[in-house]
Amino acid sequence: MLHTLNLRLAPDDIAYIVNHAADRFLIVDDVLLPLFERFRHQTKIERVFVVPLTRADRSAEQAHSADGVGDYEDYEAFLRTAEGRFRPPEIREEDPAGMCYTSGTTGRPKGVVYSHRALVIHTLVQAMPDALNISHRDTTTPVVPMFHANGWGIPYVSTLVGAKQVFPGPHLDPESLLDLFVEERVTFTAGVPTIWLGIAQALARSPERWPLHNIRMGVGGAAVPPDLIRTLEQFGCQVMHAWGMTETSPLGSVSVPKRYMTDLSDGELHRLKATQGVAAPFVEMRLMREEGLAPWDGVTMGEVQVRGPWIAGAYHNLPASSDHFTSDGWLRTGDIGTIDEEGYLRITDRMKDLIKSGGEWISSIDLENALMGHPAVAEAAVIAIPDPKWQERPLAVVVVKPGHSVTPEELLGHLAPHFPKWYLPDHVVFVEEIPRTSTGKFMKSALRERFRGMGRP
Ligand code: AMP
Numbered sequence: 001m002l003h004t005l006n007l008r009l010a011p012d013d014i015a016y017i018v019n020h021a022a023d024r025f026l027i028v029d030d031v032l033l034p035l036f037e038r039f040r041h042q043t044k045i046e047r048v049f050v051v052p053l054t055r056a057d058r059s060a061e062q063a064h065s066a067d068g069v070g071d072y073e074d075y076e077a078f079l080r081t082a083e084g085r086f087r088p089p090e091i092r093e094e095d096p097a098g099m100c101y102t103s104g105t106t107g108r109p110k111g112v113v114y115s116h117r118a119l120v121i122h123t124l125v126q127a128m129p130d131a132l133n134i135s136h137r138d139t140t141t142p143v144v145p146m147f148h149a150n151g152w153g154i155p156y157v158s159t160l161v162g163a164k165q166v167f168p169g170p171h172l173d174p175e176s177l178l179d180l181f182v183e184e185r186v187t188f189t190a191g192v193p194t195i196w197l198g199i200a201q202a203l204a205r206s207p208e209r210w211p212l213h214n215i216r217m218g219v220g221g222a223a224v225p226p227d228l229i230r231t232l233e234q235f236g237c238q239v240m241h242a243w244g245m246t247e248t249s250p251l252g253s254v255s256v257p258k259r260y261m262t263d264l265s266d267g268e269l270h271r272l273k274a275t276q277g278v279a280a281p282f283v284e285m286r287l288m289r290e291e292g293l294a295p296w297d298g299v300t301m302g303e304v305q306v307r308g309p310w311i312a313g314a315y316h317n318l319p320a321s322s323d324h325f326t327s328d329g330w331l332r333t334g335d336i337g338t339i340d341e342e343g344y345l346r347i348t349d350r351m352k353d354l355i356k357s358g359g360e361w362i363s364s365i366d367l368e369n370a371l372m373g374h375p376a377v378a379e380a381a382v383i384a385i386p387d388p389k390w391q392e393r394p395l396a397v398v399v400v401k402p403g404h405s406v407t408p409e410e411l412l413g414h415l416a417p418h419f420p421k422w423y424l425p426d427h428v429v430f431v432e433e434i435p436r437t438s439t440g441k442f443m444k445s446a447l448r449e450r451f452r453g454m455g456r457p
Contacts, residue, residue: 004150020316021316097119119156121282126153126156127161140154140164140187178210186215189217196228196239214238223274225373229273245333278344305333348366349361358391376406383395387426398429398431400430
């Protein structure tokens with residue numbers, strides 16, 4: 001069973017995950033051995049297979065660990081010890097195939113186990129024309145690590161259909177990625193919005209340098225601002241916005257306009273593409289409020305709950321908790337959203353990121369999307385700060401594009417026509433950069449911590 005480890009976590013957290021999952025064998029690039037050595041003594045890893053990247057001339061078989069705990073084995077040499085024809089063991093479709101841990105920023109990460117059945121059905125659906133539409137004609141480049149929900153399944157679907165696969169390795173800066181897309185004629189790529197924000201800025205700086213012909217960009221993991229979709233499309237990219245989670249393998253929904261939606265204006269089309277889309281086949285979706293099911297009217301918010309053949313029904317080795325799963329078998333996603341009559345989901349917030357002001361909910365995503373529509377704004381995150389009268393009030397944290405300048409008043413003026421007055425942030429602060437989580441999303445918990453003092457408890 002394959003368990004991909006999140007190497008961007010703190011060594012203590014990785015050790016916790018290794019132990020919680022009862023991992024026995026480690027396959028690791030040699031460049032990561034120093035990280036492994038920092039937590040090795042806390043684990044019961046039995047054998048370590050090293051893939052030599054940096055010292056091809058020196059066999060890892062001979063390499064000893066820094067503290068002398070034990071020997072490493074060379075991965076290629078290990079493979080060569082295989083004799084005869086490989087016979088796969090008898091596997092039942094419900095048997096576990098792999099697992100990933102959630103990248104939660106609060107509390108311990110939780111393990112999600114994927115069965116063979118779940119992964120196969122998920123992979124088949126991903127390939128469908130109205131999902132990711134991946135075929136053997138494609139060259140795919142996931143800009144998402146395998147530990148983040150199996151690289152969003154892209155290596156699996158690419159293998160199934162026989163697409164060419166190109167991996168970016170450690171070079172994730174916009175220029176290297178764009179060079180790779182052009183050199184390898186990549187037709188499908190996917191990643192979190194922060195990756196594409198950087199790509200859009202690089203394209204805007206040198207519009208001629210990277211001819212991208214209709215490359216399809218899957219964007220997920222966090223909401224994609226409509227303006228980012230527009231900018232990327234100007235440079236020949238087709239944006240496909242998808243929603244999902246580690247617990248949903250990860251595909252939950254994809255935003256594709258329906259056949260009869262032909263008379264949408266450009267603005268309407270971008271707004272539609274910026275929704276999280278319609279549930280993938282076999283994924284059941286509902287919105288739940290305290291008083292029961294919410295209607296699909298595009299305005300009533302509720303918690304998004306899902307179930308289906310590749311949706312987790314429990315966490316690995318944790319007691320069943322009604323915080324995460326309902327008694328009738330639905331996954332509580334912790335996301336708040338609306339669904340319209342056409343079935344398009346619009347996530348307004350993560351429950352813990354919602355801003356609760358005077359009994360009303362303020363959607364941080366709506367404000368962020370609008371702020372990132374301002375020409376001087378590179379990135380924006382909106383968080384709640386404590387307030388004695390309203391309980392919480394919004395604060396906008398903004399990164400200004402290089403060579404631009406803008407004042408808080410100008411930004412508030414930009415927002416004002418689109419929101420009720422009480423929705424507008426009380427403060428706008430400018431920062432050099434917004435901290436990222438281990439999967440590249442804005443780390444709002446760190447911002448809340450940093451700017452708590454600006455509130456009035
Ligand atoms: P993770 O399991 O780390 O990928 O986190 C899953 C969470 O990311 C979801 O519950 C959402 O809060 C968020 N998320 C994923 N995709 C989107 C999206 N397209 N729009 C908004 N939020 C998203």
